[in-house]
Amino acid sequence: MSAVDLVIQPVLTPASPGWSAAVEALGDADRAQLELTAGPAVRTRFVTGRSELRRLAAARLGIPAADVRIQAWCPDCRGPHGAPEVSAPDGRRLGATISHASDRVLVAVADSPVLGADLVEVSAAEFPGFDRAVLARRELVATAPSLRDRQPWRARVWAAKEAVLKATGRGLRLSPTTVELAAPGAETAGAAVLTGSAGRTPFTVTPVAAPAGLVAAVACPD
């Protein structure tokens, strides 16, 4: 897996010391997306995510933050939202991924153009029907219910699978059951395979240390 630069930060609010600088750092495409973003909670986490992404990408690319290009577009509606695409004026590209949960935002970049991550609240993965909606058949067969009930097992599984799905750029347009984890819920890096009409695509999923009540994972193609 190529080295990943990753941070998990508190979401800034207009009362935070860094808020004005974060808003000023937004690029034109960020501002266009912010215009279409409703609700103060979504707006503050968007601003935090984009400013952190710009900062991490600038350091990785060795260019001023203002020169980092961040764009997002939706393959369904063509609107300015979706997986962030990061590049330098000279054409170099980075893989980039953002996730929000509770009052935190996770941002990661890597040289690999394909990168996904997810930050999830442990409680959010404890809903009735999780196992049938999320686990692949072989995961369902191979894991005892007593293991699945051991928190944060389901949250780790969800973070790993959503990280893979975000790496594809399709997100939850694809079912989490299409991702097969070699060791579901493991606390260490492991193999994942995205299954589908295009065959079997291998990824490595790495759990990431997260604040209490949250679980995170990052996925890169092999």
Ligand SMILES: CC(C)(COP(=O)(O)OP(=O)(O)OC[C@H]1O[C@@H](n2cnc3c(N)ncnc32)[C@H](O)[C@@H]1OP(=O)(O)O)[C@@H](O)C(=O)NCCC(=O)NCCS
């Ligand atoms: C993308 C998706 C997985 C996000 O799930 P979530 O758990 O609610 O949110 P997270 O906080 O983990 O991730 C949100 C971030 O993922 C990124 N993202 C958005 N769409 C993405 C995609 N298709 N692939 C990868 N990353 C995506 C964005 O950076 C977004 O944050 P930002 O808008 O502040 O920059 C989910 O919303 C999805 O799959 N949507 C697909 C359907 C869709 O967007 N339809 C729109 C049709 S108009």
